Amino acid sequence: MLPDTLIDNRYKIIKSLGGGGMANVYLAFDQFLKRQVTFKMMRLDMKDDADVVKRFHHEAVAATELVHDNIVQIYDTGEYEGSQYLVMEYVEGTDLKSFIADHFPIPYQQVVDIMLQILSAVQAAHNANIIHRDLKPQNILINDQTQVKITDFGIAVAKDSKNITQTHTVIGSVHYLSPEQTRGGVASPKSDIYALGVMLYEMLTKQVPFEGDTAVAVALKHATAEMPSARDFDPRIPQALENVILKATSKRPQDRYISATSMSDDLKTALSPRRSNEERFTPMSETNDDTRIIPMAQIQDQLKTGVSSDKNLPDETSSEPSVQDIIVEYGKKDYAIKDIANMVDRTPNYVRHVLRDNGIKFRDRSKWRWVLLFLLIIGAAVMIFLNYQSSRVSVPDVRNLTQNNAENRIKKVGLTVGSVSSTTSKTIAKGNVVRSTPKNGLEAKKGDAVNLIVSSGHAKVRFGDYVGSDYAVIAAQLRAQGYSITKQESASDSIAEGKIIEQSIDANDKVDPTSTNVSFTVSTGAVKIVVPDFTDKSTQEQVQNWANRYDIVVNFNTQYDSKTKKGRVISQSIRGGSSITKDIVLLITISQGPQESSKSSDSGDSDSSSESSSSSSKSSNDSSSDSNSSSNNDSSDEDSDSGS
Structure with missing residues (x-):
């Protein structure tokens, strides 16, 4: 679209911001709310592709359900000239890919701060049962205050949904694709966590872990090759920070963090001096130790915390007491579980396991308090939900109704009528409703306002000046736009044959092509x-x-x-x-x-004179006769x- 194009009498296009596989993105100005927005419009050549339309609609639904400081907010959706569009929050800044290129090397604490924001947003999506499935630096926006915003939920899917991607169908960016996805497996929250581990690696090294000549070659490395060491690139990277990458990118999903929150908790302490001597993380499935029987509780603990409580492992701290010894000592002194966990930089769950394994009795003083709090929260949630359900209604479908009928239907379900604006339409009659916001089918609270957009009929355009143009070309173009064309012929000494001499409509007149007849006077050439x-x-x-x-x-x-x-x-x-x-x-x-002819004669003068007189007389008579x-x-x- 060209700059200054006005969409639905509200969104004015400012400039193009780029494009992707299924949509073009523009910077626009919302004239109603007086703010800059990102205007994402489906490509014209994709508008008849049912699968692309479905994904575009899915992005709107997925992102609309998420409200988080680190997720780009969806403001509005609609349709313009047959193509779907999204109106989103405009983030003035850059994407993470460009940020890494411009600011590398990035201080470790800043890397952690950025990742914690991303993890918070991903966890919010997972809590809403939405898996992003295409997490990559290009989909992470960063403003001038280093605030992160995740965007592009175009291929996101609910955890229990298979509508967009079926098994054996790979969707996503291959450099951030989890091993299970490369094998055609169904994406899960663990797949997003794998992509986050790759992104953390890229932020620390300015490169992706696996490269290849083809997408298949890269995918194969994700499935089979060992994750490269970030410390081989930069030995100054703390081992605890590299361990976050290694655990997040474990080949088997069960070896990764159980949630984005778990990864966030581990990352928060990765730069702590208390973890400076931490050993390199090795997934349970990749250890080469002899087979040992490990208690189930210990396995569960390691999956949750990433720290083994196996007392049979060799103690590498000969002079200093181990973490377990410190926990036992504090446990004997009846310290609270939470306090011990903070002092040894471990999770409360890990502390409980150590105390149980060593026969130390402890009282979980917060247990009943948390149970009571949980019951109160559940009760409050039920009441809120019931109240919420009773106050919610579905926005009725008022498309193609007259404005009066549409307003009556909206009021009938307990909603109010908000603003009424107009837009041109090729399919909806003048005075009828083109659409509403919120759109039909969405839930709204009773008393909420529903805005109507009413058809003003077909769009009127400037006719244009065609005098001197080739009639055959202009007639074909205008008929294709809906004009009715008639032709008159006239000779002209100044305008070539076949060119337009005169038009019946002024060039600056605004007309509706589908209901306009224009007569052209066409030159037949010069007068013969x-x-x-x-x-x-x-x-x-x-x-x-x-x-x-x-x-x-x-x-x-x-x-x-x-x-x-x-x-x-x-x-x-x-x-x-x-x-x-x-x-x-x-x-x-x-x-x-x-x-x-002149005659020469040897005769006398008298003869000549006589003949001359006779000739002159004859000539005079002849002349008189000829004259008559x-x-x-x-x-x-x-x-x-x-x-x-």
Whole structure:
């Protein structure tokens, strides 16, 4: 779309921000709420693709259900000229991919701060049963205050849904794709966690862990190759921080963090001095130790905390007491579980396991308090839910209804009518409702306002100036737009044949193409004049009179001719009966009669004089006779020319 395009009399396009596989993205200005927004519109060549339309709609639904400080908010949805669009929060800044390129190396604490924001947003999505499935730096926006916003839920899916992607169908960016997805497995929250581990690796090294000549080669490495060490790239990276990457990107989902919150909890202490001597993380499925029987409680603990409580492992701290010894000592002194966990930098669950395994009795003083709090929360949630359900109604479908009927239907279900705006429509009659916001089918609270967008009929456009243009081309173009075209023909000395001389509608008039008839006057070329046959019968004067009448330029010359009467046309440069235009010059040759010859005589003067007198007399008589004859013939020719 071009800048200054106005969508639904509300969103004015400012500039293009880029595009993707199924949509183009623009910066726009919301004239109603006076703010800049991101306007995402489905590509015109995709609007008839049912699968793309479904994914585009799914993005709107998925993102609308999420309200979080680190997730781009969806403001509005709609349709323009047959294409779906989304109106979203505009984030002024850059994406994480560009941020890494521009700011590398990034301080470790800033890396942790950015990742904690991302994890918080991902956990919110998972809590809403939504798996993003395409987490990558390009979908993470960062503003000037380093606040993170996750966007592009176009291929997100509910945890229990298979509507978008079936088994053996891979969707997502291959450099961040989990091993189970590369094998065609169904995506899960653990798949998002794998992508987050890859992103953390990229933030610390400025490169993705696996590269290849083809997407298949990269996917195969995700499925089979060992995760490269970030510390091999930069030995200064704390082992505890690299361990977060290794655990998040374990090949088997069960070896990864159980949730984004669990990963966040581990990341918060990754830079703690107390974890400076931490060993490199090794997934349980990848250890090469001899087979040992491990208690189920210990396995569960390791899956949750990433720390083994196996007392049979060698103690590498010979002079310093182990973490377990410290926990036992504090347990004997009846310290609270939460206090011990904070002092040894472990989870409360881990502390409980250590105390149980060592036979230390402890009182979980907060147990009943938390149970009571839980019951209170459940009771309050039930009451809130029931109250919420009783106050919610579904927005009715008012499309194609008259404005009055639409307002009555909205009020009937307990909603109110908000603003009423207009927009052009090719399919909805003038005065009928094009759509509502919120749109039909969505839930709203009783008393909420529903805004109506009413059709103002077909859009009117400036007609344009087509004088001097080729009629055949212009007529075809305008008929394709819905115009009705009629043609009149007229000769023109100044406009070429087939070009438009005049149009019945002013160029600046605003018209509806589908109900407009326009008449064009089209040039048939210059005026054609038929040249008479002047030879043997017309005089110079008669020819000149004809030329003056038709504004023709004639050049005359003379010559002696014994066959053509003096003063009559001997020949003409253009044959009689031919058609000419005014820019052609006609050449006419006029007879001077026969040429008289001089006679030499040896006779006497008297004889000569007598003969001369006789000749002169004859000539005079002949001249008189010729004059009369010429006069009669000229008169006859003029009458003949006038008659013709």
